[in-house]
Amino acid sequence: MNLKGKTALVTGSSRGIGRAIALKLASCGAAVGVHCVSKVELAQKLCEEINAAGGKAFAFAADISDSSKVDEMMDCFIEKFEKIDILVNNAGVVSDCPLAGMQDESWKRVIDVNLTGTFNMCRAAARHMMIKRYGRIINLSSFIASRGGRGQSNYASSKAGIEALTRSLAIELGSRGITVNSVCPGAVETDMSRESIDRSRERIVSIIPLKRLGAPEEVASLVAFLASDEAAYITGESVAITGGLGLLSW
DSSP, X not given: OOOTTOEEEETTOSSHHHHHHHHHHHHTTOEEEEEESSOHXXXXXXXXHHHHTXXXXXEEEOOTTSHHHHHHHHHHHHHHXXXXXXXXXXXXXXXXXXXXXXXXXXXXXXXXXXXXXXXXHHHHHHHHHHHHTOEEEEEXXXXXXXXXXXXXXXXXXXXXXXXXXXXXXXXXXXXXXXXXXXXXXXXXXXXXXXXXXXXXXXHHHHXXXXXXXXXXXXXXXXXHHHHSGGGTTOOSOEEEESTTTTSOOO
């Protein structure tokens, strides 16, 4: 995929899937904004890695659940890169707990970051993309959005909301040359997911037809495709990348 001349902002990209996405977009020629909330050193190290390889990257820090902070970050991004072509909403948090014991703060934090944060970022980016009549928005959802998960009522709800948001924005923004899609990973091993995967690793692998977990780099390749001109006629879709997880019911 050729993204030369494009600019991209990837939220939550100091590590894990977001980091892999930032590296992939940069390798395809895009100038990349590496976003974090608090892990500024990791974000800056990733920028150094991209710049050393001949790319262009700059680190940004902001709480995406705060719309004013998002607007400030977007202003800084436009100042640095002059435009925004690609937005990847990857940032997210988990706070698993059975319903009866879930505290208000656990529910609110997950919804605020995962769903409201994605909305804040989409709105801020779309304002610029609509003027240019071009844009690619890719929202990271999850296999859990359609299947649910024990102790994950907050997380599943936030991701299902992201998919609904994606479809609505695809309708609203399509006439302005902006595509909006969701990517729905299955069991992909990252720092954030490792603890939950480790609780039932053997069982999870046993019900994946490909008999292995996914890698962040595989998710990144799908995101890069959706960000490219090759995917110009794909919008409003939730694209699963699960290794077949969910196909088997026994």
